[in-house]
Amino acid sequence: MSKEANPDGYIHARDAGEYQRLRDQALMWQAATEAVFDRIGLGPGMSCLDVGSGPGAVMRLMADRVGPQGRVTGIEIDGTLGAQALADLRAQGGAEFTLIDANLLDLDTVPGAPFDLTFCRLFLMHMQDPVAAIEKMSLWTKPGGTLVAQEFDFGSIAVEPPCPAMAEFNRLFEGVFLGHGRNLRAGRQLPLQFEAAGLGLPDDTLAEAKFFPLSEMASMLIGVYQGLFTAGIALGISDPARAEAFKADMTEAGADGRYYCLTPILIAAWKRVA
Template identity: 75%
Template sequence: MARAGKANPDGYVHTRDAKEYQRLRDQARMWEEATAHVLAAVGLGPGMSCLDVGSGPGAVMRLMADRVGPEGRVTGIEIDGALGAEALQDLRREGGAELEQITADLLKLEAPAGVPFDLTFCRLLLMHMRDPVAILEKMSAWTKPGGVVVAQEFDFGAISVEPTCPAMGEFNRLFEGVFRAHGRNLRAGRQLPAQFEAAGLGTPDGTDAAVHYLPLAQIANMLIGVYDGLYAAAAELGIADPLRASQFRKDMAEAGADGRYYCLTPVLIAAWKRIG
């Protein structure tokens, strides 16, 4: 059963624990192909240097390392030192590129070691930031002329379960309640072109969108994980309680086992711009 707790002082609205870290890894696997497609589209290749801003469990860094090879360099920035250290240990065990991890608050970081980079990238970061344009401005400043800035963000406008599923209604109630109360952006993906313009990058050179439509059985546990990861923040807002959380978990698990339900995921939208 989910339990109330303190919100993270760094502003991340999900809990930071082993269960959340595993959810992030599972989520990364779901979107690996979509991100690999974007890295190929922008021309990331052998010997290049790249920066993953908000690198989390290191999944995007792994994709970068595979593309840049042993002569390339991959740096991550992550505010959660424990998560970043674990990711770096795993990445170095696999090898493939020169790998570095910077533990820092992005908003307070003037410039990471190794600037400028051939590619500056973020995935599922801007939706958590109150000023995404400021982040894109930093990313642009850290990218060398001829290099590329890429952002890949969720748009939650489409997420749904068919046929109508009461458990999904409870998920949306808590999820949207926490995100809106904390100023998180539920439409970050579709707003990327406007944010690129506001950051002085201009119109994106390209965009890409990916979505999954899956049997609920394949994603029910992830939805439960998101709910539980947001429970502490929801409890602080007064919109969650143990009994309701317990009922949600039961209802979602039963719906996942039912076989009739399908889930349309958020749309993962990417935009990129080459620096002139």
């Protein structure tokens, strides 16, 4: 079960299971991102940059709004995932697509910049210096364009009634995130980060959480736990026996019917760039 850690610092696995989890997660939060695009007025002919574009789900939503005359560019550090996303997007069509295989912080400029919209979702929470990322996004946004960040705040995540399997999930999840310097409160810190990047306070925000039967969330929670297993090994807080016990316990709890899961809060903040 153990593998080498990712050289780019990503704390989740980089494998088929993780890629599918990212696609499932994107579908879960699609409407929340669409609501933000509607609020900022993303429309035909505009140009967009998606930072940390992953499997391309947000790029697809951008293309659906900007249309054939619009341009959608992604930046993704995982070349395998990015190449598949670009192939899928171009096969579906609908806009001009470009994918840049790079670490955002290594880039001084991006082909096609400046953009009408620069965007990231669930990206800053993985960054050691999120303000530096926002500063770069701001530089690549047209005057009058909009910078948007959409990040989780994990303070709300819970299962009711209390569930032993969820306690184990939280132990590993929080241990890995904190142990590897990741941010469990990225969403609520967006206004502070916007100010630190010189943007001033956000023009507006939008927050959403979901409350599902655990039966609808158990497989995703198992996927997150498995994806963090290797990072937990590096910290000495994972072991195969405990991981197998968690999977069995969470599967059983999901089938029980009594439990409900409150998700993290997904918080968006945006600013029109002067």
